[in-house]
Amino acid sequence: MAEESDQQVYARRRQAMVERQIAGRGITSSVVLDAMGSVPREAFLPPSMREFAYEDSPLPINEEQTISQPYIVAYMVDALQLTGGGRILEVGTGSGYAAAVLGEIGDRVVTLERYQSLADSARGVLDSLGYDNVEVIYTDGTLGWSEKAPYDAIVVAAGGPEVPESLKQQLAIGGRLVIPVGPAQTEQALVRVTRVSESEFREEHLTEVRFVPLVGDAGWEDRRGNHPNKRAPVARAAPSHAAQESNDATTSELVAQAAEPIDDIDEGEIDKMLERIGDSRVVLIGEASHGTSEFYRFRARITRALIEKKGFNFVAVEADWPDASRVDHYVRHRQTPPSEWTAFSRFPTWMWRNEEVRDFVDWLREYNAGIDDADKRVGFHGLDLYSLFTSIDAVLDYLDEVDPEAAMTARERYGCLTPWQADPMTYGRAAVSGRYRECEDDAVAMLVELLNKRMTYTDQDGERFLDAVQNARLIANAERYYRSMYSGYSDSWNLRDQHMFDTLESLLSHGGQGTKAVVWEHNSHIGDASATDMLARGQHNVGQLCREAYGDDAYLIGFGTHSGTVAAATDWDDPMEVKQVRPSLEGSWERIFHETGIPAFTLPLRHVPLPELDKRLHGIYLERAIGVIYRPETERASHYFKARLADQFDEYVWIDQTRAVTPLSSKTLEGVPETYPFGL
Ligand code: SAH
Secondary structure, X not given: OOOOOHHHHHHHHHHHHHHHHHHHHOOOOHHHHHHHHHOOHHHHOOHHHHHHOOOOOOEEOOOOOEEXXXXXXXXXXXXXXXXXXXXXXXXXXXXXXXXXXXXXXXXXXXXXXXXXXXHXXXXXXXXXXXXXXXXXXXXXXXXXXXXXXXXXXXXXXXXXXXXXXXXHHOEEEEEEEEEEEOOOOOOEEEEEEEEOOXXXXXXXXXXXXXXXXXXXXXXXXXXXXXXXXXXXXXXXXXXXXXXXXXXXXXXXXXXXXXXXXXXXXXXXXOHHHHHHHOOOOEEEEOOOOOXXXXXHHHHHHHHHHHHHHHOOOEEEEEEEXXXXXXXXHHHOOOOOOOOOOOOOOOOOHHHOOEHHHHHHHHHHHHHHHOOOOHHHOOEEEEEEOOOHHHHXXXXXXXXXXXXXXXXXXXXXXXXXXXXXXXXXXXXXXXXXXXXXXXXXXXXXXXXXXXXXXXXXXXXOOHHXXXXXXXXXXXXXXXXXXXXXXXXXXXXXXXHHHHHHHHHHHHHHHHHOOOOOEEEEOOHHHHOOHHHEHHHOOOOOOHHHHHHHHHHHHEEEEEEEOOEEEEEEEOOOOXXXXXXXXXXXXXXXXXXXXXXXXXXXXXXXXXOOOOHHHHHHHOOEEEEEOOOOEOOHHHHHHHHEEEEEHHHHOOEEEEEOEEOEOOEXXXXXXXXXXXXXXXXX
């Protein structure tokens, strides 16, 4: 069979999109379905995004704007009740995609855009596709376009505080105006206004939607200093300030009142935060990326205070157990020889092998040096489960020493997993395909056997026994984890977070009553999943499990930033790059905090000091998450999710401008002692 051309692939996807996303959701108008089936959406996207042209989502275009989700375009066009022909006005050209859809239906379409660059590029695409009935005009569209009025239909692709009077006046009698309206700049009601007579209008509420803001004279105020040519409006509305009336202060202004500024990331005063943390047993400190220097440093700042002033006993981090145990060995000045592997030598190395972490580790070793009782020294542990094979080696080494007979059984059992040594992910695929035996029973049996021999083994060395058990637990859970990656995403996510939580619990109980832990993980693990999109996907996480288990004794601290640089890769196993972090999106928590104008602050969320702010902080906005991978090209789709911030965290740390972490270089590591965990 001949290979499909790009054109054919797109056409096929477009047809599937119309069937599943549009007709499948109840849109029946053949005028709308035909138009949606005719416009090549990929042509309106930057090349890097064309792959996603027929996905069910909005996508970023230039000027921080978006091309609407296909379904919402269809929904709005449907709401215009078009039957073919007529004069149509669109406000908010953006990419020009919706204008093309309207061009398929109407006789004449006028579309208005307040960014010159977007207007120009939309015009170019529309021309090249032959839409000569569509006219793109660069102007403030809240005032409409009186030259071609009246219109049979007007559609606004951005959300304003209210329906602009000027647009209503440009409707023909019987004409329909569809526009998102709402006081918040994120959630709006989609409203249809029908002009019943010269002076009578009927208004209907259609559904809830979310659009980028309508900015202009009869819309929201411009915050970016972009001023399209001012024109004299035909029917000028009385200036309205609906937003200000409903509540005088913006959320950013209220946040600024409640915020506690941080004057120094490394040494700044945090007494009030420590007071709020009170007697919590588990303090979980997040990060909005795995490669931002300020996050690591301020996290260390809080952690040092928790250790020094509140006697916290260990730090547990989002790293694999055996790697972190190398650090633990070092910071606790242990006498047994350290294991042989190099800590954090696997992708993503910069996440732990960086100057920020090294500074903290050196501090902790120094701090522990002042504690004579070795058992009282502060530990450093890993909660994650990606070290299947290092962990197998660790268990075998341990058993070789304490119980050579058991070591033989262990070799046999773990042998089931060794064919996949190089790439454990392929184990999952092979196991699920059924061509290979699953190794679950063997891995679990080994863990049970170790636990059963607790009495015998702990006699010799309790710490080393704990280490072996954690590795055996990791092997059993990692086996299931890799297998579940092939059956369902939330399944494997939940397994991993459950493993991290179980490891934390077992460390707390190993430490005995009154043991206190600091946890360092990404926001997505330590912020309560039930206050985010994860809830709908059936996912839970460490933060949520901690709240369920410890109630108010768990204290969750989230982090965020507006822009700067970050250390991240483009794909799994790719080299680290220093990437630019895009300015935060309109409609995000980040944008609200950015607009406070305060460079860095902490914000109490468990007890918000201002009632109106408290209410708003429980609202839903977008939140950005950058992991070890950062794809700015598809940022909205790849890195933003929705969250109720005050339900997700007990406290939030904002650092407006941030820089990438500095990975350790071979030069900085020259001449370090053999016990040094970051050695090469
Ligand atoms: N219909 C578009 C979606 C565009 S998003 C598409 O299919 O791609 C909304 C657009 O409205 C943005 O490009 C934004 O710049 C524009 N916009 C916001 N306020 C505006 C105003 N007052 N006048 C004209 N355009 C405006």
